[in-house]
Amino acid sequence: MEIKILMYKFLLVFCLILLLLRTLCDAYCYFRPPRKYGCLSNENLYVFGATWKTEECYQCRCKITGMTCCSLVSMPKKYDKVNCVALFHKKSCSIRVVKRTNPDIHCKVYNGVG
Known part of the structure; x- marks a missing residue:
């Protein structure tokens, strides 16, 4: 027991x-x-x-x-979500965070998961 x-x-x-x-x-x-x-x-x-x-x-x-x-994808968590957007690229299995008004400008990412 x-x-x-x-x-x-x-x-x-x-x-x-x-x-x-x-x-x-x-x-x-x-x-x-x-x-x-x-x-x-x-x-x-x-x-x-x-x-x-x-x-x-x-x-x-x-x-x-x-x-x-x-x-395989690192998900951005902390970034300026008002002025920036995360774009997923399936071919490279990556996510870029860029300005909503100009996708050529990268945004600063402070924290991610993955």
Whole structure:
């Protein structure tokens, strides 16, 4: 009985640690369980050990434990949102922050995520 209580306490502490780490992490990632022979992404089956970049700008890795995909795009958070706008470039998986009135002028970005 004591072993079960210790296991529950351990699992509770472990889950709390995971929740805290999630709030500290800035990169956006997601996880999917594996299939029998690999990982399924956008109707493509990838073998275990494969890595690839998706059209949506995610870097994915297929492992026996599952598929993990993390965003390659750094999202600007703190900038002048009144006078500036963030423009997404799908080909380069990047975002530029420029003046609304003149896209040739870059705006200062103070903080980003990713």
